[in-house]
Amino acid sequence: MPVSRSESRQHQKQQRARRMKRLFAINLVLLLIIGALAVVYVVQRQDGNEKLNNAANEQHAPADSDNAGQSEDAGNETGTEADDSTSEGHTIYEPISDDEPSTDNEAATGGTVTPDDGGQVNLSFTGDVLLAASVEKLMLKNGYDYPYAKVLNELKTPDLMAVNLETPVTLRGTPAENKQYVYKSSPDALPALKAAGIDVVNLANNHTLDQGEEGLLDTIAHLDEAGIPNMGAGRDELEAFKPVLLEAKGISVAYLGLTRVVPVGSWKATKDHAGLAETYDSTRAVAAIKQAKKQADIVVVMVHWGIEREDLPNNDQKRLAHEYIDAGADLVIGSHPHVLQGFESYKGKWIAYSLGNFIFSGMTPDKTKDTGVLQAACNEKGDCALKFNPMRAVQSQPAPLTGEEGVALLKRMSSISFHATVDEAGNIQPKE
Template sequence: MVPVFLVASLVCAAPAASRVELVFGGDVIPHDGVKEAARARAGAGTLEGWDFVLEPIAPVLRAADVAVVNLETPVSGDPRAPTASLIFDAPPALPRALVAAGVDLVTVANNHAFDQRRAGIPLTWANLERAGLKYVGSAPTEAAAWEPLVLESHGIRVGFLSLTRWLNGAHNPAAWDVAPQVAFVPYSRKKDPQALTPEAAAELVRAAARRCDALIVSVHWGVEYVHAPRPEDRALARALLDAGALAVIGHHPHVLQPVESYRTPAGRDTLVAFSLGNLLANQDWHYVHGKGAEARGRKRDSLLLRLSLERAGPGQPVTLAGSALVPVWIDNNHSVALRERQERSRIQPVLLDEEVTRLRERLQTLPAAAETRGDTRRRGERALLERQLDLAERRRALILRLTQPMEAPAAPPAPKERRGKAGARAEVR
C-alpha cells in the first residue's frame, strides 16, 4: 500500500513554479578617469584592472540568472582609436571583465554607438563575441537589429530588445540592409525620415513578444541630468508595455529616475525603470561629502534592479513576480589620490547596503569617541569611518527617494539634449 499512496501523492502534487531572476544595471562608460583607475590595478589580475573596478558589484551580478548592463561605448580593439571627453572607446579587457563579473548581456543601442564611426560597430561585435558577451541593439540589417535576443533559463524564454532615441547626430545607413544598423526611434524624424516611429516600434515589440515568454525592452532616452522622464517617453513606455513587453528599462540621463509599476489595459502587471543612472563612470569626480552636498554627486548615485519572473505551472503565462532595488554608489577617491601620492586612483561601484553594514560593524570594534581623546590615530580613524557611514546612509536614502514613483507630470517641453561641447569637458573626466 505504501508505494501506491506514494505514487498517488506524486501524481497529485502541484507542479513546481519556474522562476528566473534578472538584474539590470545602468551605463558603463570608459571615461579617462575610469581607464586610469583600471590601469592603476592592472598588475593585480589578468583583465588589465577592470576586474578590480567591477569587483564590489560582482556578487549581485553573478547571483542572477541573467545580468544586463548598458555598454555606452564602442570596443574597437584599436589602441590608437581617437577618443575625447565625449567620444568613447574601451579596450577588449572591459567586456572580458564584465563577463567575469557576471554580466551576460549588454545593450549597445545608445547615443555613443557611432563614436568610432560605422566601422567601430562591427569591431565592437567581434570583441564582444570573443569575450563571450551577448549583445542586442545593433546588427548588420535593420530587421536583425529589431530581432529579440531570446535566452532560456529554468524553462522560461526571456527576450531582450534594445533601442535608442539619440545617436548624437549620427545616422544609420540609408539602405536598411546595409551594416551597421542601430535600433533607432528618434524624437524627431526630420533628419532621419527613414527611422522608425514610436508606433512602428510598438508593433515590432508586439511581434517580438509573441516569440518569447517574457520580453524586456531597454530604451536609451530622456534628457541628461534631469530626474523626471519626458512626457513622450512615458507615452512610449506605456505603448511598449501595452504591446507585450513585461518591463522597460531606461538609461541615458546619467542620474536616477523613477521606477514605476503599470497595469496594462489587458490586466498585465508590468514595470518601467526610466533611468538606472551610471553604473560605472567618472562624472561628479570632484564630489566632497558634507553639509549641503546632497544635490551634488547625483551622477554617482546608481541602482541595480532585480526582477523576478515566474511561471506558476506548465502552460501558464510568465508574470512579473517581484522587483527589488539595490542602491549603488560609485566610490571615487580621486581627491584623496591627488593629495596623497601613495594613494592609487580608485573608482568602483559599491553596494550601499553592504557598505553600511560593514562600516557599522567596524565602528563597533573601535572605542567610543569619548575614549579616544588621547589617541590621535584612533580618533582620526573613527571620524573617517563616521563620515563614510554618513555618506553611505545619506546616498542610500537619496537613491530610494529619487526612484519613487511620481505622478505623470504636466510639464513644459523638456530642454534640448546637450551635445558634446568643450564646456562639458571638465565634467566627464
C-alpha cells in the same frame, strides 16, 4: 658424467620453455584481474550517475506533473524558433543556469511574486557601463576587474544580468566629428566584464558609433568572441531590432535594445546600412516587441532616452514606455540621463525610467554617483516583483549604500516614482 653439447642445448631449451609458460600464466592472471577491476569500475560509475540523475530530477521536478509537461513543450517551441532565427543576426544562447535561486536573491525579491506555474527567473539590471576614458586608466592601473570588485555578489547572483554598454569596443575606427565625448574601449576589458557576471549588453545608445561603422562592427565581433550577447545595433535594420533570446530556469527571456538619442541620422540602422535600433517613431519598435512576445515568455526592452541630469522622465519617455508595454513588453529599463529616475507601475508591468550611471567617469553633480542594481523576480507569465539595491560609485567603483544614506536614496527614488512606492528595504510596490 660429462654432458654432451647437444644435451646441454636441449636442457636450456626446456628451461626457457618452462619460463615462458610461467610468464604466460602470470600475464593471463594479471589480465583477468585488470578486466575484473574494469568491470567493477564501470558498474559502479553507472550506478553513481543513475543516482545523481535521479537526485537531480527529484530536485528540479515541478510539484504538478501537468505543469511539468507544459513547461517542457514550451521550452521545445522556444528552442525551435531560436534555431530558425540564428542565421539572421544575434546568436541564440543556451540556458545560463539550471540552479535553484539563491536564498539571498529570493529574500531580495520581497516574496511578492508567487508563481503558480512552477518557478521564477531572477533578472537584474544596471545603468550605463563605460570601459573607456578615465575608467580605462583606473583599470590599467588596478586591473580590469577593478570596477566590479565591491558588487560581485549583486552581479553574479541573478540568473541573467544586463547592462547598457556605453562605448564601442575596437582598436580601429574613425572618431565621430563635432561630438563632445568620443569613447573607445579595448577588447582586453571584456573578459573581466563577463567574469563579473554580465550576461547581455545593450548597444543602442549615443556612443556605440563613436568610432564609426568600423568600430560598431568590431564591437559586435569582440563581444561575440567574448561570449557576451548584445542587442540594439547591427549590420542592418533587421539585426539591430532583433532580440537576444536567453533562457534560465526553463523561462525564456527576449532582450530588445532601443535608443531615442542618435547624434546624427546616419547612425540609424536601415535595410542596407549598419547602425542602431532607433525609436523616435515607435512603429518599428512596437513591431519588434510584438514579434519578440511570440518567441519568449518575458520581453525586456532596454532603451536609451530622456534628458541628462533630470530626475523626472519627459513626456516622450512616458509615452513610449506605455506603448512598449501595450505591445507586449513586461519590463522597460531606461538609461542615458546619468542620474536615477523613478519607477512606474503600468497595467501590472514595470518601468524603470533611468538607472543612471553604474561604472562611469566622474561627473557633476554628486547625484550622478548614485546608482544601484535593480532586481526583478519574474514568473513565466511576465509578472515581476522588483527590488532596488542602492549604491554609490566612487572612482568609478560602485559599492552598496547602507544605513541612513541608503534609506535616504530609496526615499528619494520613491518620491519621484509614479503609481509606485519604494520602501526602506528597496522593495518596489504598485500604488494607486
